[in-house]
Amino acid sequence: MPEVTISIGSRQFEVACQEGEESYLHAAAKMLDDEAQVLSDQVGRMPEARMLLMAGLLLADKTASFEDQLGEVRKELAEREAELEKLRNTVVEPERIEVPVVPQAVTDGLAEMAARAESLAQEVEDKAAS
Template sequence: MPEVRITIGGRQFEVACQDGEEGYLHSAAKMLDDEAQVLSDQVGRMPEARMLLMAGLLLADKAASVEDRINEVRSQLAEREAELAGLRNAGPEAERVEVPVVPQEVKDTLAELAARAEALAAQVEENADGDAG
């Protein structure tokens, strides 16, 4: 288990951590040191235990604020998702359109009638041309 030397509020500490977690420990120590520096600038020198307690409380307060904001954003996201689902479901119902199927024998009959009409039209034209000439 590695021993890591960290500095918080101008004081050095030896801390043990798991292998591979040294970077996380240094990062956390820097956050705590930043808060301790703010306290030191505002209040001046104070006992180690009090400085660590106050710096920890300041970090906990920031963490609580971040958690509150995360919960607020999650709530807003859930509301938006519900709105979106409502909009998706609120669209107009699809209109049912029925296309009639014309039976083949009716098509055949219509084709036969069309052919007869064309034949009659051709005959009328021939007669009209013969009378004119």
């Protein structure tokens, strides 16, 4: 198990951690050291145990605030997902387009005109061939 030296509040500590977790330990120690530095700047020198306790409480307060914010974001996300699911389940009726029916008399008239045109075309072909 690796031993890591961390610095918190200008004091050195030897801490053991799991293999591969050294970078996480250094990051956590840096956060704690930053809080201890704020305390040291405001209050001055204080006993080690008190400094660690106060720095830990400040971090815990920040963590609680972030957890509250995360809870609100998760709630809003759940609401948006529910709205999206509702939209996905909404059946959209296709637009109905009505085409008027062509009266039979018009259809018959067009058929008669087509027959006449074919008859005239045949006559022209016959005259051209002779």
